[in-house]
Amino acid sequence: xxDLISHFCNNIFNSxxxxxxxxxxxxxxxxxxxxxxxxxxxxxxxxxxxxxxFMKGAFLMPESNERGALTEAVYYILLSLYQPMxxxxxxxxxxxxxxxxxxxxxxxLYGAINTLLEKHLIESFSTDDKSRxxxxxxxxxxxxxxxxxxxxxxxxxxxxxxxxxxxxE
Amino acid sequence: xxxxxFKFFYNYxxxxxxxxxxxxxxxxxxxxxxxxxxxxxxxxxxYIYKIEFLDKMGSKNIENIAYVNFLxxxxxxxxxxxxxWATFRKEAKEGPFEIFTDLNSRIKSCRKISRWWLSxxxxxxxxxxxESILAAIQLSIGKFSFLSTVIFPSLIMAFxxxxxxxxxxxxxxxxxxxxxxxxxxA
Numbered sequence: 001x002x003d004l005i006s007h008f009c010n011n012i013f014n015s016x017x018x019x020x021x022x023x024x025x026x027x028x029x030x031x032x033x034x035x036x037x038x039x040x041x042x043x044x045x046x047x048x049x050x051x052x053x054f055m056k057g058a059f060l061m062p063e064s065n066e067r068g069a070l071t072e073a074v075y076y077i078l079l080s081l082y083q084p085m086x087x088x089x090x091x092x093x094x095x096x097x098x099x100x101x102x103x104x105x106x107x108x109l110y111g112a113i114n115t116l117l118e119k120h121l122i123e124s125f126s127t128d129d130k131s132r133x134x135x136x137x138x139x140x141x142x143x144x145x146x147x148x149x150x151x152x153x154x155x156x157x158x159x160x161x162x163x164x165x166x167x168x169e
Numbered sequence: 170x171x172x173x174x175f176k177f178f179y180n181y182x183x184x185x186x187x188x189x190x191x192x193x194x195x196x197x198x199x200x201x202x203x204x205x206x207x208x209x210x211x212x213x214x215x216y217i218y219k220i221e222f223l224d225k226m227g228s229k230n231i232e233n234i235a236y237v238n239f240l241x242x243x244x245x246x247x248x249x250x251x252x253x254w255a256t257f258r259k260e261a262k263e264g265p266f267e268i269f270t271d272l273n274s275r276i277k278s279c280r281k282i283s284r285w286w287l288s289x290x291x292x293x294x295x296x297x298x299x300e301s302i303l304a305a306i307q308l309s310i311g312k313f314s315f316l317s318t319v320i321f322p323s324l325i326m327a328f329x330x331x332x333x334x335x336x337x338x339x340x341x342x343x344x345x346x347x348x349x350x351x352x353x354x355a
Contacts, residue, residue: 069354071271071273071354072271072354073270073271073273073274086242087239087242087243088242088243088244091243102270103264103265103267103270104270105266105267105268105269105270105274106239106240106243106245106257106268107221107268107269107274107278108268108269108270108271108273108274109243110236110239110240111273111274111277112274133242
C-alpha cells in the first residue's frame with residue numbers, strides 16, 4: 001500500500017504537468033508578491049507568518065489593483081516583443097512607435113532586457129540560423145503584465161481627461 | 170596617421186568632453202590605456218564618444234565581452250576598457266548617442282560610480298587608520314621615525330580624503346536624479 005502511494009507521488013512530482021503548474025504558480029506568486037502591498041501587510045504585526053489574505057491574493061486573482069507602473073522603456077520593449085526581435089530591432093521599433101520620442105540607449109536596453117529575462121517577462125527566441133544576434137519574445141506572464149498596465153493607463157487617461165474637461169468648461 | 174598623447178583626468182565627464190572635442194577637431198580616439206590616448210586622423214565630428222563605468226573589470230571579463238558584443242550589434246564600437254572604465258563610440262550620422270536614456274538606468278550608473286569612489290576612500294581610510302595606530306604605538310614606546318610616523322599615515326589619509334572629495338560631484342548628481350525620480354517614473 002505504501003509502495004503504491006509513493007509510486008503515485010513520484011509520478012505526480014515527476015510529471016511535466018506538475019512542473020508546469022508549479023512554475024505558473026511560482027511565477028504568479030513572485031510577480032504578485034512584489035507588486036501588491038495591501039494595508040494589511042503594513043499594519044500586520046505578525047511578521048513571522050505571511051498574511052493569510054495576502055497569500056490568497058497571490059495565488060488566485062488579485063484583490064487589489066494597486067501595482068507599480070512600468071517604465072516607458074520596459075513598456076515599449078514588452079510591446080515590441082509581441083514579435084520576436086533582436087536588440088537593434090527593439091531600438092528601432094521603440095523609436096518608430098513613439099515617433100522618435102523614446103530613444104533607448106544601449107546601456108538602458110541591455111539592463112532592461114536582462115532584468116526582463118530574469119523576471120521571465122521575456123525569453124530568448126531560438127531560431128535555426130546560428131547568428132550571434134539573439135532574439136527575444138514576450139512570455140505569457142509578460143503579456144499579462146502588459147494587459148494590466150494598459151488597464152492602469154486607461155484609468156489614468158480617463159480620469160485626467162474627465163477632470164481637465166470639467167475644469168475647462 | 171596615429172598620434173599618442175598623455176593626459177590625466179580624475180573626472181570622467183571632463184574626460185568625455187575632451188575626447189569629444191578632439192573628435193570635433195578631427196582626432197578620433199582609437200586606443201586608450203590609463204593616461205595614454207591614441208588618436209587617429211578622421212573627418213571632424215565623425216564619432217560621438219561616451220565613457221561608462223562597468224560592474225566588472227577588464228576587457229577579458231566574460232560579462233564585459235557579452236555587453237560589448239551586444240553593443241556592437243547596435244552599432245556601438247568599444248574603443249577600450251581599462252579597469253572599470255570603458256570608452257564607446259558611435260558614428261554621429263546615426264543620431265545622438267547616449268548610453269543611458271532613462272532615470273532608472275542613470276541612477277543605477279551614478280550609484281555605481283559613487284560607491285566606487287566611496288569604497289576607494291574607505292579602503293585608503295582603513296589603511297590610514299591602521300598606520301596612524303602603528304605610529305601612535307611607536308611614539309608611546311619612544312620610537313620616532315619621520316617617514317613612518319608622519320609621512321605614511323598622513324599621505325594615506327590624504328588619499329582617502331582625495332577619493333572622498335573626487336566622488337563629490339557624482340554624489341550631487343545622484344541626489345538630483347533621485348529627487349527627480351520621486352516625480353517622474355522614467
